[in-house]
Amino acid sequence: MAAGDERDAAEVLRALARHLNCLNEDHKSTRKRALESIRRETFEKALAHRLGGKEILEPAEELRLSMLEVLTLTVEVCGIRLAPYLDDIVKILQRTIVDPFPDVKRESCKCTVNFSRCVPAHFHMQADGLVKPLMQTISHQHSRVRVAAIEATGAVIQYGSGKNVDDVLSHLAQRLFDDWPQVRKSVTTVVGGWLLHLSDRYSYFHKLIPLLLSSLTEEILEIRLLAEDLWRQTGAQWEKENEEDLKDKLDFLITPPAHYPAGVERPGLGCRELVVRNLSKVLPAVSRDMGDWLVGTRVKTAQLLRVLLLHAEDHSTQHLQPLLATMYHASTDAEPDVVKNCLESAELLGCFVSPGASLKLLLAHVENSSSCSSSSAPLMVLAAVLRGSLRSALRPHLLQVGHALAHPDVCQGSQQPLYLEQLLGCVQALLSVCEEDCGTVSLQLLQILVTVQSQSTEPGLQDKVEETMRTLCLVQGLGGVTELYRQHMTQLMEWLSQTQLSWTSYSKQRPQLEVIAIQSGPVIGEFLPLLMPLLQGSVRPSQDPEMRLHFFTLLSKLLLDASNTLDSQGKFCDHLEVFLQELLLPNLVWQAGRTAAAIRTSALTCLLALLQGGAITPKQLLSVEVQLTPQVLAALDEDSQMSRLLACRTLSALLRLLGPELHPDTLNTIYPELLKRMDDSSQEVRAVSVSALGRWFSCLGESYNLQTCRSHLEFLFQQLLLHLDDPDSSMQDRILGAPPCIIQTAVVPALGAGPTSLSYVLKAGSAVHPELLQHEVEAVRDKQRSPLYCDQLLQHLQSLSRDSA
Incomplete structure (x- = not known):
């Protein structure tokens, strides 16, 4: 200056x-x-x-x-x-x-x-x-x-x-979004003062009330308490100014509703009436601001909506349509706080609004929204409304809700994780509120849970489904999930059967059946008459190839643990002929094309699971061996390495189960095909074929005439000795020394070896016809790269001769 x-x-x-x-x-x-x-x-x-x-x-x-x-x-x-x-x-x-x-x-x-x-x-x-x-x-x-x-x-x-x-x-x-608390406090003070003292305040109530109510959710305690005090004064003043108009309500509506949010102080009558009388003017602005581009505005608006509904109570009923539309929009917001407050508001709707009124709109929106991009929103809001509802009020509507949620258009409406999570949320809400009353919709809830689990790929969601299923069992006093499936298996099978003729690989029913069959465990074995027609119709050669692949994979899983699944009651044998003749064998028949080859591979997997899982007895297997063996032998020539490998393993399992019961002609048909696989391009196939030949020797019982079949043994010995000179030392070891456990125990004493050191493939052959084997070994000893393996085999043969003497 x-x-x-x-x-x-x-x-x-x-x-x-x-x-x-x-x-x-x-x-x-x-x-x-x-x-x-x-x-x-x-x-x-x-x-x-x-x-x-x-x-x-x-x-x-x-x-x-x-x-x-x-x-x-x-x-x-x-x-x-x-x-x-x-x-x-x-x-x-x-x-x-x-x-x-x-x-x-x-x-x-x-x-x-x-x-x-x-x-x-x-x-x-x-x-x-x-x-x-x-x-x-x-x-x-x-x-x-x-x-x-x-x-x-x-x-x-x-x-x-x-x-x-x-x-x-x-x-x-x-x-109100200012970073400085003192600024927000000043706004609260000013707006509260206007509500109390502005000469024309009645004309502006619908504009001023939202501003003051927004401060009721302030994070700063001082501002929140100030807003509460100003709002309390505003309500009390308005109540006094309109005492005559409120006379009836003052006399009869002092007691709070029976179902009121826990831990929440009910606003005074004047405050509630102010909100009720201005709600229709406030809601359009709330709906508009819920879509604001600023996150802070959307959060504040969502908080305000909850406060408004807490004041409006059952008067919210007449505003349900705009309220639900606003909540649908807010529930899909990217900001978690917006979603959280929106769902809390929806819970208040459940608390104050009769289910008869809210569910009429909600269920209609749920049924019509599955094809929309925001299809999960109505389900999310419905779950929140259900959580807030009173058990006694919701009980009469359980069947309506259960049927609506289990309807295919809703239950199978989308595979989006969020949609499935909200569908699950509705089930969880019903169980938490209605508890044992949910027994009346147990089937519908199980159908929903099966569908969610069958369509979900999220591990976390799978865990939630399993937990919810246990809760459904608990509220009904059932011992476990298997009991739940036993209770509803007939209806579940009928549910799936209704659409079976139109199933494809994309049908929702296919994974549903997989979930039911696997999760029900031993219970599925009690309902084979209902299950087998579904499987039979799904794996016909005329059906969708990809679907057949899925079902053979399912069958393989079940058959590997047959005693705890398909054969839990020992009744699978009653359906074995249908299983083999109509499900398995038709899909093993050779057809051109990569797809057909993949199906044959899946069918072989299923057959191997049948043989390894114990669902078929040797006697039953022997009755169909004539039909099975040619198909398996044909698979040894497949282009697919996996098919050849499975065929070798299947023959090995078949030899293990039937042993000496096999006809000599069958045995003599099998070994040449296995010998071919010893020249396979796959080392794994070669190894398994050697193991299968070891089993073949163990199958030579009394019916196998050594004189009549001498030429077969001679040829087999010659081919094995030829491979004994294989450049691959591992192959030599396999031929001379097969892995333990491939030869039956009955052969062990003749070989003079204990169970931990079962002898070799060729040594196994020596127990069958030692003289012939010795003659063939001596004939090729000097022609091989190294006489080492031949000398070991000759020593073994000499020891056998001494033992027998």
């Missing part, structure tokens, strides 16, 4: 001090002269001229601040006597509120508050002119300036004409 400016300011202040003292004199004329002197010294000489023009003429910030301080002091001292200078003061404040200097802004706002309160009868005539500069300042970067601007806005609206409320509300609403 220049020295001359300082002198001018000091002179003005000294003059003012004298005149201000005169305002305390008893004589009216003295006070009048003092006031006129103050006007001349301030408004005429300094303030109005320097600050109130179109442009501020005073360049010094400190001097402008001093001038404003003088003006504030003058207002505080003179009060209503400054009414004649209303125009001048407002012009000054219009300029200084938007002054570049923050301290001048704050002082201007302070002066505005004081002046509005001093001249309320006159202030309204010029108050409108201060709204625009205040709105320019309300978002200033300094938090203290924002606080001052909010307080000044409160005073200007309070003592103004009442026409500018709409002009400031959006600005105040934005300040």
Whole structure:
């Protein structure tokens, strides 16, 4: 500040001090002269001229601040006597509120508050002119300036004409998101004051109430308590002002509803009525703001919706349609806090609204939404409404809900993880609320759980389904999941059978059957007459190839553990002929094409599982061996390595089960095909074929005439000795030394070896016809790369001769 400016300011202040003292004199004329002197010294000489023009003429910030301080002091001292200078003061404040200097802004706002309160009868005539500069300042970067601007806005609206409320509300609403708590507190104080004291407040209730209620969810306790107190005062005041209108409700509706959210204090009657009477005007804005691009706005709006419903209680029923539409939108929001508050609001709907009213709309939306991109939203809201419902109120509607959720259009409406999770959430909600009452919809709930599990690939969701299934068992007093399946297996099979003729690899019923068959464990063995037709119709050669592949995979899993699945009751034998003749053998018949080859591979897997899983006895196997063996032998020539490997293993299992019961002609048909596989391109196939030949020797019983079949043994020995000279040492070891466990124990004593050191494939042959083998070994010994293996075999043969002697 220049020295001359300082002198001018000091002179003005000294003059003012004298005149201000005169305002305390008893004589009216003295006070009048003092006031006129103050006007001349301030408004005429300094303030109005320097600050109130179109442009501020005073360049010094400190001097402008001093001038404003003088003006504030003058207002505080003179009060209503400054009414004649209303125009001048407002012009000054219009300029200084938007002054570049923050301290001048704050002082201007302070002066505005004081002046509005001093001249309320006159202030309204010029108050409108201060709204625009205040709105320019309300978002200033300094938090203290924002606080001052909010307080000044409160005073200007309070003592103004009442026409500018709409002009400031959006600005105040934005300040509810301010990072500075004091700013948010100021907004709460101002809005609460308007609700209590604004002359035309009834016209603006629907706009002011949401702002104050938004502060009820403030994270700062001080602000939250302030908002609660102001809202309580507002409700009590309105209740008193409308006491006659509320007479009946005051007398009869004091008791809270029987089903009220735990741990929540019920708002007073006046507060509830204010919300109820303004809800229809508030909801459109809530719905609009729920789609705002700012996350903070959406979170605040979702919190506000919950507060509104807590006040509206059962009056929410008449607004169900817009409420549900808003919740559907909010439940799919990317922000978790929006979703959380939305679902809490939906729970309040369940708490206050009759299920008869809410479910009528909700279930219709659920049934019609499965094809929509937001199809999970109605299910999510439905689950929340169910969680909030009263058990006794929900009980009469259980069948309606169960049938709606289990309907194919809903239950199988989408494979999206979120959709399945919400479908599961509805089941969980029913079980948590209705408990043992859910026995009436046990079948429908099980169908839903089976469907969710069959369509889900998420491990976490699978775990939730299993837990929910255990809960369904628990509420019904069932011993476990197998008991649950036993209770409903007939209906489940009928449920699947209804659409079986149209099944393809894409049908939802296929994985449903897989889940039922595997999860039911031994129970599935009790319902084979219902299961076999489903399987039979699904693996016919005319059916979809991919579907047949899936079902053969399922059958393989079941057959490998047959005693705990298909044969749990020992009844699978009754269906064995149908299984082999109509399910398995037709799919082993050779057909051209890669798809047909893949199906044959799957069928071989299934056959091997049948032989290894114990679902077929040797006697039963012998009765169909004539039909099975040619198909298995044909598979040894498949292009697929896996098919050849499975065929070798199947022959090995067949030899193990039937042993000496096999006809010599059959045995003599098998070994040449196995010998061919010893030249296979796959080392694994070669190894398994050697193992199978070891089993072949163990099958030579009394019916196998050594003289008649001498030429077969001779050829077999020659081929094995040829491979004994294989460049691959591992192959030599396998031929001379087969793995333990491939030869039956009955052969062991003849070989003179213990069970832990079962002898070799060729040594196994030596137990059958040692003289012939010795002759063949001696014939090739000198022709091989190394006589080592032949010498070991000859030593073994000599030991056999000594033992027999």
